[in-house]
Amino acid sequence: MPNITKLSKNIITEINKLYLAKYRKEKGTFIALGSHLYKEAKLAGVLVTAYATIDTVDATYISEEDMKKIAKTDTPCQVLSICKAVDKHELSNKVLLLDAIQDPGNMGTLMRTAKAFGFDTIVLGNGCVDIYNDKVVRASQGAIFKLNYIHMPIKEFISQNNNYQIYGTSVNNGVTPNLVQFVPPLGLILGNEGNGINPEILALTKQNLYIPMTNTESLNVSVAGAILMYLMQ
Amino acid sequence: MPNITKLSKNIITEINKLYLAKYRKEKGTFIALGSHLYKEAKLAGVLVTAYATIDTVDATYISEEDMKKIAKTDTPCQVLSICKAVDKHELSNKVLLLDAIQDPGNMGTLMRTAKAFGFDTIVLGNGCVDIYNDKVVRASQGAIFKLNYIHMPIKEFISQNNNYQIYGTSVNNGVTPNLVQFVPPLGLILGNEGNGINPEILALTKQNLYIPMTNTESLNVSVAGAILMYLMQ
Structure with missing residues (x-):
């Protein structure tokens, strides 16, 4: 030794x-x-x-x-x-847009799932936890080193990339994802753990998705995100 | 005041x-x-x-x-x-079987998702974290109060409930879930964060499932569990 x-x-x-x-x-x-x-x-x-x-x-x-x-x-x-910290800024044809995701575990888990399902670029909107937080890094399980990051308000990203079909997520007013045919380039927005997606952003989406549930419960944001990214793969 | x-x-x-x-x-x-x-x-x-x-x-x-x-x-x-702590032991027609899930956050998130998708009974096999751990309780977001729990080795549960179709999860050797028609009564087994499902248990399943991914990455167990429970709903 x-x-x-x-x-x-x-x-x-x-x-x-x-x-x-x-x-x-x-x-x-x-x-x-x-x-x-x-x-x-x-x-x-x-x-x-x-x-x-x-x-x-x-x-x-x-x-x-x-x-x-x-x-x-x-x-x-x-x-x-x-x-x-090497920020890569390339734009993949499937993009995950995060609005004020604050829990480090959720952020890291979302990064890991995004990488697995080909969402190789993450747009970090206002109010997100720092991706280099040690708990984020740990939960990402190495995906942190492989993704592209764009730090930009989500509204701005949408207006600058109008060739992307942008999908939001909504508990009240959405279509079930199995009724939608997902064709890239596309983006999926996930919102803050407590408040969901900012309504001003939600108003700019092509369609808002809702995950049907047997019981009226809510899902953790990294779980909801995973189900939708799997279906959009 | x-x-x-x-x-x-x-x-x-x-x-x-x-x-x-x-x-x-x-x-x-x-x-x-x-x-x-x-x-x-x-x-x-x-x-x-x-x-x-x-x-x-x-x-x-x-x-x-x-x-x-x-x-x-x-x-x-x-x-x-x-x-x-009121352990309810009823057996629902969709059951989540957990083999040595050790991370409190994963356990709580799995409970929350299980409740949302009608997996109302959780079989806690050997080596699982205590469900009344404060971090489990927090991540469950209240699902802790609404589920049934059976503390029993998974092998025993399978042999005592042979009317249940039991599905395992495997990274190497599985079918993609969209090729399977899921009909309750059924059970889904999820395994330890590091080691997956004990091979002795995996040998007793009806079929083992694999989640197809764009990139060769692994998924967090609560994410993999969520995608499969959504599809089995």
Whole structure:
């Protein structure tokens, strides 16, 4: 095993700053926890540096005690990667448009599902959680490194891309998705966990979709999004 | 506004014990955080007692300081409910069978989706997270109060209910769900986040399903479960 490197206070402070969006933006880097994401970051060519408590190529070998000071997780973490934020801005023919998605777990899960179903570009509208939040990164399971991101108000995206069929989601006033033939280029809008899609945005869609349910319940936004992206594939 | 009641150390300790499965089982009660779950608990008739920092019927009015000592959340909580665990064991004609689902968020989201799509009974196989974990309860958004639970190894459930068509999920070896006509009584098995379904269980299914994806990615288990429950509705 390699020798253990003791982390300086300064480095510990610098790494911990990356849990705050402000510093991530300033530095252009973000934290990814766990060995799976370490491998994905390497594969994507965005690994800046890594710290590990197990023997890991290109990583500084540190103690579990030091790892606890830099890895914010409930479960023990073996590898912490610092990754370069490389925003790719290409526009795929299926686009996921997010209006104020605030829960990091939902954001990350939506990114993972989007990648699986070919929604390779995500438009991040107003009020969305920072995609480089460590909880988003973890829930994305590596999809974070493979998607294109466009930071733009959704209304603006719609007006600039009028060749895209834009579908909204609505609990009250929508058609069931099995009645619709989906032909790309298309976009699917998902809205805030508590309030749904901003009505001003909803008014600009081609059609609004509703997922029929046996019982009158609501669905988690990452679940509703997954069902619709599966059907639009 | 009512007068503020100061919580005794003893009460604070007793409430905090309910974050541990062992004590929940002993007491037969569990914690639900937030006003939405407070309303759902009342509606379900399982509210034992509640503590609130806002004026709330049937709740003890407490300070925000005391609330912080009993409500384990990242975001401020206004109402904490203590609920009675009433296990209902009825068997619905669509059943969700869970094999070692360990993430509380996944468990709660699966419960919420199950209720929405008429999977009113959940079979909790070996290795599942406790359904009365506060994070499960929160993610379930009230579905926790409305479902039936059967704690039983999945292999046993299958052998005792051979009139049910049981479907597994497999990444390697499955049919796409749109080729299958689903007729209840039926059951859907979902497996552990890391390892999938135990092969011994998978060998007992009628058919194993695979969700086709544009890109070779994996899906979060609560996402995969949601797509399949939607299609089996």
